[in-house]
Amino acid sequence: MLLGFFEDYNKMVVNAKHEPILRRANTDNNAIVQTEAEEFKVSLIKVEWSLPHVRVADHIKIPLLNLIKADKTDAPFPHMDSVRMLPTTTRHVWAVKTSSALEEPRFVILGFLRLEFL
């Protein structure tokens, strides 16, 4: 659910190298809520990606492999990106995003956060 690709591209991906990359935040303070101040530490022990491997019948496999030879598959999916704006002025014109013709913004979700986000 975290990326548009995972949420909406429900098809199998054949013969490709997959690599999800997570980047740890520079602070863990955003993940913690405290009612009394206290020092804390978040230590990750394990990160694991469970990925279903699909084995298909031979008569399906052959056209799939031919498809790879043709080097042609489209994988359309929506992409979600978040843009932050943090000016404290009373007026602001927000140039949200410039995008290529290939991807065009369809929906905008605007949210306001009351707490401090680092």
Add this chain to the structure above:
Amino acid sequence: MRMEKRKRVSNGNEDEAVESDGETKDGTILSHDDLLTITAPCHRDESVSHVEIHAHQPQASTSLINNDEIRIAVQAQDLNVLPSKSSLHITGRLTKANGIAVAATTQLVNNGICFLFYELRYELNDVEIDRSRYVGLTSPMKGYASLTWSKAHLLENAG
């Protein structure tokens, strides 16, 4: 007059459905063809013969502290995989700096696991195809807009 018209249209749809796949969309009405082909052989769909879930881990040397990049590479390329049904499992410990348990006043926020990460990228054949920054904020914002109440609660801290 209008009612009649609508009725006819709905009938038309139903007929069409029956003709095309032998039953209506909710599967209640069978066509005569389906009822009478008693000699039809049994078909089994075995095009997908097996699905197994494998856990992939980052390289053993990867450290998981702040600002680190955690790459989980699936090197084998002769696989058919289903990324949309995959899941990330993150195990960790919330302690004081010296390792003893924190007081009950310190807790993870809603969707707290995502806030531990600044960015999530996905590379396919070394090409970046999708990326999300501020994962902890992006995914609930999208979720609030598109999930039903029960689904959103089902997710708890998972997205």
